[in-house]
Amino acid sequence: MATFCYPDPRCRGGQKHFGVAMAATRESGGMTPQMMRASGLVPMESNGFDDGEVEEDVMEQKLAEIQEQSLGPLKEDLAEWLGKHLGMEVNAENFLDVLDNGVYLCQMAKIIQRKAQECVMDGSYTEPLPNYKLRCKNNAPSGSWFARDNTANFLSWCKEFGMADDQMFETEYLVSHTAEKSVVLCLLELARIGYKFGLEPPSLIKMEKEMERMEEEPPPPRPPPPKPNSLDDEVKRIAFMCKCHDHVKKLGEGKYLIFGKVVQIRFLQNRHLMVRVGGGWDTLEHYLIHHNPVQVFEHRRPNTANGSHDSTSKYLCFKSKYKSAD
Secondary structure (H helix, E strand, O other), X not given: OEEEEEEOOOOOOOOOOOOOOOOOOOOOOOOOHHHHHHOOOOOOOOOOOOHHHOOHHHHHHHHHHHHHHHHHHHXXXXXXXXXXXXXXXXXXXXXXXXXXXXXXXHHHHHHHHHHHHHHHHHOOOOOOOOOOOOOOOOOOOOOOHHHHHHHHHHHHHHHHOOOOHHHOOOHHHHHOOOOHHHHHHHHHHHHHHHHHOOOOXXXXXXXXXXXXXXXXXXXXXXXXXXXXXOHHHHHHHHHHHOOOHHHEEEEEOOEEEEOOEEEEEEEEOOOEEEEEEOOEEEEHHHHHHHHOXXXXXXXXXXXXXXXXXXXXXXXXXXXXXXXXXX
């Protein structure tokens, strides 16, 4: 990825143009300080573009905000699923506060285990089940060692029922609220295990299974007529909002070509547009931000004398991805 900054030609003055090229690696959902400055998430200072100019706490705060926004729809869906099966109150805002003593996670695992035993008894599931007795301290206070024991027992149950190590989280992630994303992804995998035994899944898992069926079945002869405020209308709206509509093309119902890659998009509870990414999901806005190959941002440098902004301090910042010649 390269980022080049030039003075805005519409501005007064003969400022000499300059360019800064920065190499950036991006993990899933990750952004470097350079990318954050280029995207306007962190203001660029007037005395250069070194990494030291971005305060570490500001960068971490912005990254946390971006991740929290992308996790919001997933937490809403899981909260509704947990509340339905456990008869408890939980939402996206108090998600970890309610779950951090491990009690509800153990209760959910026991519900799935009972469903699995019923499937064995009626013959719909023929493989042997793990012989694991899940122990749980129901009155464990949050942050206590009992909460840690509950969480560790839940994770041991998950492993016994076939969950891979990279799909689980560390006990401290939940108890101390340090890695919410890992907890959310683990609970989605828990829902997939429950679905295997006939437990009604969250909406996201239903959409996954619908996609799998669509890939196996032949396409219908004619697509249904578009509806007002349809998925396609919302995709177009967000693509225009992100200024990348030229790179978003519809291929079929729920199937789009975005920046040269074919992806599946679905509505989650008629509120969020979700993109299928590998084995998980991302919001469409978040996906477009991280995959847009070229972005242009307008910035202003503060006047060092009085702290104000004027037209002579305005410049454009171009962020683009490139491949090296070798």
